[in-house]
Amino acid sequence: MHQTGYFVGEDCIGCKLCYSVCPQKCIDISKKPVVINQNNCLHCGNCAEICPNQCIEKRN
Numbered sequence: 001m002h003q004t005g006y007f008v009g010e011d012c013i014g015c016k017l018c019y020s021v022c023p024q025k026c027i028d029i030s031k032k033p034v035v036i037n038q039n040n041c042l043h044c045g046n047c048a049e050i051c052p053n054q055c056i057e058k059r060n
């Protein structure tokens with residue numbers, strides 16, 4: 001099954017900038033790549049916008 005939402009790719013360097021702008025604080029930064037908790041994500045796109053590595057991908 002194809003899952004929609006924002007997903008973090010392998011290029012993540014663990015800078016935590018995505019977490020800093022996430023209104024839900026639903027990104028697990030104890031892992032690398034960091035992991036977005038899909039159940040709490042609002043699909044606001046803040047994380048993808050700020051990621052310096054552009055490694056957060058939106059899947060429709």
Ligand code: SF4
Nearest residue numbers: 022041042044045047
């Ligand atoms: S899309 Fe928004 S709510 Fe979802 S993980 Fe990114 S910053 Fe957080």
Ligand code: SF4
Nearest residue numbers: 012013015016018051
């Ligand atoms: S902003 Fe991008 S590179 Fe930085 S921790 Fe988040 S996903 Fe990883």
